[in-house]
Amino acid sequence: AQSVAQPEDQVNVAEGNPLTVKCTYSVSGNPYLFWYVQYPNRGLQFLLKYITGDNLVKGSYGFEAEFNKSQTSFHLKKPSALVSDSALYFCAVRHNFGNEKLTFGTGTRLTIIP
Amino acid sequence: NAGVTQTPKFQVLKTGQSMTLQCAQDMNHNSMYWYRQDPGMGLRLIYYSASEGTTDKGEVPNGYNVSRLNKREFSLRLESAAPSQTSVYFCASEIRASGANVLTFGAGSRLTVL
Numbered sequence: 001a002q003s004v005a006q007p008e009d010q011v012n013v014a015e016g017n018p019l020t021v022k023c024t025y026s027v028s029g030n031p032y033l034f035w036y037v038q039y040p041n042r043g044l045q046f047l048l049k050y051i052t053g054d055n056l057v058k059g060s061y062g063f064e065a066e067f068n069k070s071q072t073s074f075h076l077k078k079p080s081a082l083v084s085d086s087a088l089y090f091c092a093v094r095h096n097f098g099n100e101k102l103t104f105g106t107g108t109r110l111t112i113i114p
Numbered sequence: 115n116a117g118v119t120q121t122p123k124f125q126v127l128k129t130g131q132s133m134t135l136q137c138a139q140d141m142n143h144n145s146m147y148w149y150r151q152d153p154g155m156g157l158r159l160i161y162y163s164a165s166e167g168t169t170d171k172g173e174v175p176n177g178y179n180v181s182r183l184n185k186r187e188f189s190l191r192l193e194s195a196a197p198s199q200t201s202v203y204f205c206a207s208e209i210r211a212s213g214a215n216v217l218t219f220g221a222g223s224r225l226t227v228l
Contacts, residue, residue: 009154032214043118043204043219044157051214090156094213101147101172102217106156 002027004093004105012111013081021076021108023091033074034092034102035065044090050074061085081112116140120205120220127195127227135190135223137205144210146188147172147217148180150201157204163188164210195227 003026013019025031032051036044048059055067065076076089091105121136139146144165149157159172163182177199179191188207192199202224206217 034216036217036219041222043221044206044217045219046216049214049216101159101162104149104157106154 002031002093002095002100002103004091004103006089006091006105006108008108009106010109010111012113014113015083016080019078019081019085019110019112021089021091021110023074023076023105024072025074025091025093026072027093027095029095032094033065033067034094035059035063035074035076036090036092036104038088038090038107040087047076047089083112083114086110086112118205118207118218118220120203120223122223123221124224125226127192127225129196129227131195132191132193133195133225134192135203135205135225136187137189137220138187139205139207139218140186141207141209141218142185143207143218144185145208146182147206147208148178148188148190149204149206150174151204151222152201160190160203192225195225197227199225200227201225 005024034049035047037047038044050057050067058064088107090107092102094102118139147162148160158174161180163169166185181189202222204222205220208215208217
């Protein structure tokens with residue numbers, strides 16, 4: 001079975017500071033990893049994904065994520081936070097064969113403080 | 115291009131009433147999903163349809179039924195609503211259920227069962 005853990009329910013960061021939202025995963029075989037973002041009263045939107053290759057993945061709105069196989073982590077990062085980055089962030093995993101469904105973490109609420 | 119459209123956006127039911135949540139996508143996607151989102155629980159898969167003509171149970175199917183009416187439409191029915199089904203429901207679709215494909219989500223349907 002596959003699973004995702006987001007250890008922090010809430011992350012607060014001052015505007016302009018770097019931000020990190022943590023994610024660890026468990027999956028048999030090699031993973032496909034995703035970050036989705038949810039703004040208030042909206043559906044989830046795709047942010048970025050790791051398939052293979054370069055461990056640093058760049059996505060929308062200046063976000064990036066680093067895949068670390070030895071630590072089974074896929075942390076989301078941004079060098080300089082904006083107030084508009086405040087949202088709910090979900091990490092998700094799927095293994096890279098067959099037609100397994102996507103498994104989501106419980107979400108991390110990111111608040112950027114002006 | 116509307117993407118994934120869900121109706122209704124809001125609904126209040128009394129215990130025991132029935133209702134159907136509608137979902138339609140216009141992206142010619144093969145796979146469609148119904149999730150529920152609850153605080154602290156993340157997104158949990160209720161039912162999915164890997165392709166037209168097939169449906170399968172997800173993580174939390176009890177109390178729900180689905181119909182894949184055609185390639186575009188995937189409905190979720192609550193036959194006898196219970197307060198535990200108070201939640202925000204999201205429909206999603208992807209080109210096919212595998213690997214690195216990205217889900218597109220609807221805006222959500224907020225259901226309250228009194």
